[in-house]
């Protein structure tokens with residue numbers, strides 16, 4: 001997992017050589033505006049160097065095991081280790097589902113020597129972001145138990161078919177772990193099951209974490225090998241609606257052998273088009289016939305990797321346009337540069353350049369111009 | 381205009397152009413109070429009329445029936461993003477986009493639609509759709525993704541009623557109102573080869589393009605596939621036409 005996180009993210013400084021020379025006070029004597037500008041430039045640079053994930057169609061199953069012990073209240077990361085971690089985790093979740101749209105994630109927290117699963121494996125990234133936001137109020141108590149955290153994740157990952165890719169990401173703030181028995185047994189079990197573990201340590205390196213990562217992380221996740229450039233058969237379930245009839249109460253396959261709350265009978269759900277098993281959430285691999293079940297927007301979330309928005313060229317501002325084509329901001333003296341779309345020939349501001357290429361992935365100029373729009377269509 | 385702090389922007393679009401009609405380009409019109417009417421109303425009305433007229437009279441060639449709505453929503457999202465960037469810190473803004481249209485929503489704009497829906501979702505912008513004519517299945521997905529409201533109005537005479545009763549209330553207020561029941565949204569995939577809705581299809585593991593039949597090469601990313609391995613062996617039972 002560690003290799004998924006952009007190391008540059010943590011080496012902000014690399015983009016800021018001699019930044020102090022660029023920092024100027026604005027008219028009111030504030031530094032903020034120019035600092036913001038430097039950050040924007042760095043963003044733009046990062047965006048241009050962005051690498052495209054070459055394999056989007058992998059179904060990964062990842063458990064994030066998060067330390068919520070007393071050690072997370074330390075303030076060496078601002079404002080606290082926990083809050084800082086949650087903020088980054090939120091970005092990580094978004095990025096994870098963006099690059100692995102048909103994957104599943106689960107979240108486990110460790111505190112007071114116990115492990116608690118707060119999110120089952122699933123693919124609804126909104127739910128995870130909400131859960132992570134809710135964690136800001138978690139009581140940070142006692143010591144973590146790495147072993148309990150790993151065991152709980154393993155228990156759930158074990159239920160998956162053996163060819164599925166299974167991973168655990170541990171985020172540890174504590175330097176100690178309080179385990180009920182020999183953690184080495186757990187580590188060798190994880191290795192045996194082919195679960196790849198990675199650890200992010202917020203404090204100094206902990207020996208057992210290094211060992212865990214070394215022993216389980218050598219081979220790439222098994223599914224990465226199996227799924228190499230293949231055409232995968234997938235099902236796109238639609239909800240079954242028979243006009244005028246009440247849907248029967250049925251049990252979904254995801255909760256059939258779970259004793260947790262919420263495993264009640266429900267109406268509605270997604271039915272496997274091949275064998276009619278019911279699931280309450282997508283994406284999922286059908287437990288009875290093995291078909292991967294997804295919804296079309298799950299896949300569409302990643303299509304921007306295939307069809308990126310046209311890139312913009314940085315040009316000295318010389319009253320080429322009155323305002324930014326997209327956000328309507330009036331260009332002024334302060335805009336030293338404007339950004340020209342090579343495709344639709346419209347001018348944009350720096351903020352929109354970043355917004356379009358980072359988040360939107362559709363050039364508003366191209367998408368509202370019948371000529372460029374058709375050009376784009378023929379590329380597809 | 382329920383609250384003085386509420387802000388409104390209006391855009392107009394057809395198959396060739398997308399423009400802000402309020403606030404329009406250039407300086408705001410010079411408005412004097414008319415008959416005790418709230419000045420802002422007069423300003424909005426005059427500006428919209430003037431700019432709409434400009435748009436309608438400048439286009440002389442044939443306009444197609446399908447508007448480039450996805451691009452217009454993209455512009456609106458950039459506009460909202462700017463408002464959010466420049467707002468006073470700490471101020472909470474609920475933003476939403478209401479689309480009123482008689483246009484169709486064919487799959488030709490599929491990618492742009494999906495991009496704007498996911499962006500709106502990320503930015504917590506609600507997309508509401510009021511369909512005046514045909515059923516709009518893609519825009520309906522957008523409403524579902526962003527927690528907005530989709531309504532195809534039964535008769536055009538009732539438009540104002542629907543706008544006032546259904547679309548005027550803020551999303552947080554809506555939970556308390558009796559609104560048309562949510563419909564189940566069809567999320568089936570359209571294959572890249574024929575743009576037809578399918579239940580079961582083949583997906584390229586490299587680029588996630590969807591095809592309705594097995595083919596040895598992906599037409600999108602040109603990956604050459606291995607002959608189906610043990611994982612896809614089940615699919616062989618189906619006839620494979622080559």
Ligand SMILES: [Zn+2]
Pocket residue numbers: 272273274275276277286287288289290291
């Ligand atoms: Zn099945």
Ligand SMILES: [Zn+2]
Pocket residue numbers: 324325326327328329348349350351352353458
């Ligand atoms: Zn702009």
Ligand SMILES: [Zn+2]
Pocket residue numbers: 310341342343344345346363364365366367
């Ligand atoms: Zn463009």
Ligand SMILES: [Zn+2]
Pocket residue numbers: 584585586587588589598599600601602603
């Ligand atoms: Zn492909």
